[in-house]
Amino acid sequence: MTRKEVRVFAPASVANWGVGFDALGCAIDGPGDIVTARLSDRPGVHLGVIEGDAGRLPREPERNTATAGAAAVLASLEPAHHAVPGIEIDLKKGLPLSSGLGSSAASGVAGALAAAALLGIEDKRRLLRAVLIAENVADGSWHGDNAFACLLGGIVLVPSSDPDSALEAFSIPVPHDLRLVLVHPELELATAESRRALPKTVSLGDQVQQGAAFAGLVAALHSGDLELAGKFVLSDRIIEPARAPLVPGYAAVTGAMREAGALGICLAGAGPSLMAISRASQNPRSIAEAAVSAWKNAGIESTASIHTIDREGARLIP
C-alpha cells in the first residue's frame, strides 16, 4: 500500500576509517536529516521548505541532494510506474554542512527513501544507485560509502562506487561495545581540497600494506577485537599522512586522544573532524575531553560527541 505523505529520518554517517578510504562507512546515532515527501499533481520532483541550513543549500531540485535522490528513484522505475504524478519534498537539516558527518548523503538518502515509500518500493538495496547519484550531485565525485551506510545502517563495506558497475554494500558486524568519539573543530576544510592533497598513485608495496590493513580491520570487526581494529585504522600510510597537514593541531590532538585511551584515530570522512574508536567500558568521554582540550591549547575551539552505530539506517518515522 502506498501513502500520500511520508516522513523519513536519515542518520549521520562517517566514512573512511583511515585504511577504508572510499570503501567503508558507518551510520551513527544522534541527529540526522528529515525529509517529508508528498505526492503531488505537478509532475517531477519539487522542493518545498528547507529548514536548518541557514539558506546555504541549493534550491534547484536538480542540485539539491534530497530532491536529486527522489528524482533518481523516479527515474529508475519501470515504465509501468510512469503514471506517478510528482513528488514534493520538504527537508529539515539536522546535520551541519561540510562536517564530515555525511550531511549531503543523509539528505540524498532521506529523499530517495521517501520517494521509494511513496512509490511502494520496500527493498532498500534497490536504492543504492539512486543515493549514489544524489551524493554525486553534492560534489561531483562518486562515492557510496556515506550514502550506503546511511541508507542501510551499521558498518558497510563498499567494494565499488563506480556508477557503471554493479553496486553492492556488505554489512560488517558491529562490536557491541564499540563507541565512536567525534570531535569537530571550528575549522573549514573543503572536501575538494582534502581530495587534492591525496597522491595520484601509490607504490605497489604501500598498496599491499594498505589493502592488508583494510582486510585486517574488517577481520578485527568480525572478531569483535576493537584493539586490533584500532591498530589497523592507525596503520593507514596513504590517506591520513597526506591529509593530516591540512588540519592545524592534528598531531597534538591525535596524540592527546591516544594518551586518553583511543584505540584508533582517523579523520572523519575528508576531515577536519576526527573520529576515535573506543570501547564503552573505557571512558570515551575522557578521549573527547582530551581532544577538545588539546585543540583549545592550539587556539582552536571544538566540540565532541560520543556515538554508537545506528544499526537501522534511514527509516520512516511518524
Add this chain to the structure above:
Amino acid sequence: MTRKEVRVFAPASVANWGVGFDALGCAIDGPGDIVTARLSDRPGVHLGVIEGDAGRLPREPERNTATAGAAAVLASLEPAHHAVPGIEIDLKKGLPLSSGLGSSAASGVAGALAAAALLGIEDKRRLLRAVLIAENVADGSWHGDNAFACLLGGIVLVPSSDPDSALEAFSIPVPHDLRLVLVHPELELATAESRRALPKTVSLGDQVQQGAAFAGLVAALHSGDLELAGKFVLSDRIIEPARAPLVPGYAAVTGAMREAGALGICLAGAGPSLMAISRASQNPRSIAEAAVSAWKNAGIESTASIHTIDREGARLIP
C-alpha cells in the same frame, strides 16, 4: 622437556589468492616437506641428507632454507641458550620446487620448528621472524604469506612482511566446505620473472578497489560465503592482469574452470599453477578435469589436485 632428535612435517601452502597478494596465504593438505633434526656436538647448523630434490637445492647451510630456518631460531635465542652445541638437519622434500606450493617456505618452516622443538620452544608465534628469514634465503625477497600459513596452518592474513616491523599473522576462519583445486602445468615461470611483470605503482583508484576487494574476501571467508569470496578473488585488477600474459593458455584454462563451476580462480603464488576456489558439494573434480583438458588443447600437459585447508600447520611427527 627437550629431545635429542625430532621429525617435523610442514605442509604445502598457497599464497596471494589474487587480491591478497603478498598478504594472504593458506596451508593445504597433502604432501609436504619433512625435516629430521638432531642435537650435535658440532656447533652451528649443518646439513645432513637431502632427499627428493634431484640434487637441485643448495647444500651450503646458509643458502638452504631448512638449515637457514634452524639457524635463525638459534640466532634468536637469549644468551642463556648459547650452550646449545649444534643441530644437524636432514631434509626430505615432498614438495616440487618452484611449483607455487610454497616449497621453500615448507623447508624453512620445518627446519625452524624442528630446531625450536630441540630447544624446548613451544610457541609457534615466536618463530615468525625465523621462518621469514629462511624464506628470504630462497629468493632474496621478504614475504611471510607462505611461511606463516605453513607454520600456523589455516588461512592467515599477514599485514606486513617487513623484517624490521613487528611480525603478525591473523587466522581467518576456514569455511568447512571450501576446496581448492590446484592445477600445475608443465611450464616454468621463475618467481623473479613473475614479480618483474608487476607494476611499480598503481593509481589511487585501483588501490582503493583492490583493498576493498581484499577486505571483502576476508569478510566473505568470515561469513562462510564462498560464492562471494570467489567473486572478490576474481576482482583482482592489479596482480593477475599483469601476470596472466606470462602463462600460456591462461585465458582458455581459467575460462574452462569457470564454466565448470569454479567460484574464483587465481595464480597459485607467483604461478604458473592456478588455484580455483570451489565447494566440496559442487564437484571440484570437474573443475580439475576441465583445466587439464583446456591446457591439453593448448598443447600443455598439466596435473590437477583437490585440497582442503590444513588447519594445523607444521607439526612434530613420530
